[in-house]
Amino acid sequence: MTTVLDRAGPAAAVTPPGRRPVAMLSRPGAGWIVPGLVLFGLFGIAPMVLVAYLSFTQWNLLGSPQFAGLANWQRFFTDPAILDSLWLSAVLTVLCWGFQTPVSLLLGVWAAGKQRSRAVLSAIFFLPLLLSSTAIAILWHALLDPNWGLPSYLGGDGNFIGTPQGAMISVAFVASWQFIPFHTLIYQAGTRQIPEVLYQAAVMDGASRFQQFVHITLPQLRHTIVTSSVLMIVGALTYFETVLVLTAGGPGTSTYILPFRMYATGFRSYDMGYASAIAFALVVIATAISIILVRISGFAKMRSTREGL
């Protein structure tokens, strides 16, 4: 991803200028990149252009899209349902970030230790990552059933996923349950890159473990924290399967986060033009947030978190 950018740039830019060109050195022509470009252009870039175009049309899946001018966008900026979805998306994002970051940071730092028991536990922590979002959502849908699931152990009537707050917390928890292992790995790798000497010096100064964590580990992990946060936030903005399987947007519209509203508008209400407007807005928001985060954190180049894996 972004983490390998600085090493993967195009050849022309990085060939050392002073090097003697080898005349017979055969270099691959532009043709080599064409199959990949066509595939990605057709199903990656073109759909982005098309989504922008479709947002100015009306299309109910029957027949062809009809040009509709600014109608969808006028509606977009005046629709209270959109504001509601934006708010729900923001809540979900904050919940996910607020839950995942401390847990995966602490777990990652802990797992960076070399003890064998930690390796074994880490292997168990990793297991949720092996299941698909769908499988995980189905598992939790069963476990959150009010009458036959885990809520029945907690006393009360088990009405959790049916309440607006409960449903949102459920989605945030299930998504976190799935992705914390991934972020733990990022933090584990980041922690292992912190030079050992820093800790040795601190120990000589008599710093406690807590002081070491606050004054060495956290500052050293700041780039990792930004990387992980960007991934979490963009991820939370695009959760879809979890919502569809777990709550289907309900109760009412309590978990109609933006991507789910896009899907429901397009494939349930058959209003593809408006769905495209929502989709386009989603891209803009996700990109803007990533850029702002990277800017605020004060570095344009992300350091590699892949090393050490």
Added chain:
Amino acid sequence: MIRFGLIAVLLLATACGTSGPQAGGGEGAGGGTLHVWVLEDKLNATQQKAADEFNKTSPVKVVIDKFNPDSYPDKLRVSIGSPNAPDVFFNWGSGSISPYVKAGELADLTPAFDADPAFKSAFLPAVLDVGKIDNKYYGVPLRGMQPVILFYNKQVFGDAQPPKTWTELLSLVDRFKAQGVTPFALGGATAWTELMWVEYLVDRFGGPDVFKRIYNGEPGAWRDPAVLKAAQAIRDLVDRGAFGTNYASVDYNSHAAETLFAKGRAAMHLMGSWEFTNHTELQPDFAKNGLGFAPFPAVDGGTGDPANVVGNPTNFFSVTAKSKHQDTAIKFLKTMMSDSYVQGLLDAGDVPVLGSVEPKLASTPNPDFARFQLDLVRKAPAFTLSWDQSLSSAGAQTMLTTIQDLFNRKITPEQFVANVENVK
């Protein structure tokens, strides 16, 4: 440069596609396949048998494709806009097919009915007309009627009687609550289960014309006092604990509501007649000994006829305009009126809307229920189709989520009326 090139290629492909050849259900002269889309339910075995029988002699082979009821309308819409449209498909008539009719995607079946008067006269005329749009027939009603029925658990009821009036219903609610039993099972995680309450109450308070005006998009139709009264009655039920407290988490699709009901943790369940079939399948003992059924009660001061019913008057099979095998499709649909097919429906608890069905009821496994259903529908002055099938899909989505908000006490009855006001 490249990017623009790619877009051009793509737009070209897009443009060609719209006018390009449509790969329908089958190809080649004589052979080919006829895709029939149905819901995944207890009737699939009967449908498959009819297809197998038909395929023995027909050069065009019938293929039955089964779909999950919840995602079926989406799949249908998506495919009818695509070259993979079915030849024949299951639907609810009325609003569920009118967009297709407008888009010219459905075959007009009027000539087929006109050519074969015996075919046409076999159906109850009132039901046949639900499949009529702009005075043309677009659907053949070949499945059972599915009125919404008040089921009750006889073991829980003991000597109590099912409610005939709203007052009786409320006193039953208090009685069961005192016993620690949830009065009504409700799969409230699935919004259409709650819609059934709204449909019946609006009909009882104001009669079927209230919804007709809504369906016709008349301004202020939702402002009819019957809608507010129905919403208030629902709020009252919710406040009384008629549905327990955790209904919002109960998923109908996971059969959670019916299991609670059958296990005696709930006393009653307002649900479509198909629920009887589900119980015979999943809890056969309960279906035999514990399952009672009654009409929805009257409400005090309501102007609607208490004999009215809501639900699905029938289901239809429609034929797509692009199908290459329309004649075969009609031929196949006619075989579905055969005695053995009708018997298969009856055995599964489905009462088809054929005039000739009554004498056959006695030989079915559950003659009492079959007769109850037939009587209920026959005596009903009005049989209103489920609202979510009549309204536009966007309107239905809004209405369903708003009803869920009402049941979950997120909004007041007054807000409910205001929030659905623009739904058509």
Added chain:
Amino acid sequence: MIALLWLVIVAVPLLALFGATLRTQDDYLDNGPLAFPDGITGDNYLSVFDKGFGTALGNTVMVTAGTVLLVMITAIPAAYAIVRSPSRIVSSGFRMFLLGLAIPMQVTVVPIYLVITRLHLYDSLLAVVLPTAAFSLPVSVLILASAMRDVSEEVYESMALDGAGSWRVLLNLVVPMSTSAIATIGIYSALQAWNGFLFPLVLTQSADQRVLTLSLWEYQTQFGINVPGLLAAVVLSGLPIFIAYLFARRALTSGLMGVGGK
């Protein structure tokens, strides 16, 4: 502390998942998800196969294989060109892949549906393979290009002096020297395909073309209150990846890091 707490949060649901699949439906409904099984039954796993699990598994395998193959034959030459080609087309192409990293695939479903139906591919496995592979490309190209850059200029020169053409250089030098990166992108794209849900949901419809993730979703209705049967399907759907995890943990971890990054 937190490690132990998290162990409970991870292990308990997984144990409940596995335990439930060995119990009867009545046992599960009467005693709850955490109870020790009354007895052990294998029926739940068998019941999954009555519901078309085999077809779905076959479809998922085909989609996965197709995606990996397509990614390999497009990403490897593309990465090679990015690292070695002086062409300006290549460098703008590279920028396009970078741009692609920022596109969440969720937002493209409507236009992709349009493109797929117009190409007459709707309801086919190929319809799932094409966009899935396309969205695996940016990450794959980056990982590969990064690894290929490690091959030193001298090695290229010596091969060139032997008169080797681009093809030979790619097959005899670049590919062998980037095997671990190739394994990573293979696993990354395989996981994308195996766990993908949205594209199959929107681009296929019939039971013959249904992949595992979609089947699981359908099972939720089909099994209904038969939770053990449903969960058996969940376990089976994850089994192949679990086995891969046991045998190739390192490669799988790197592949997954790519997945999460999308």
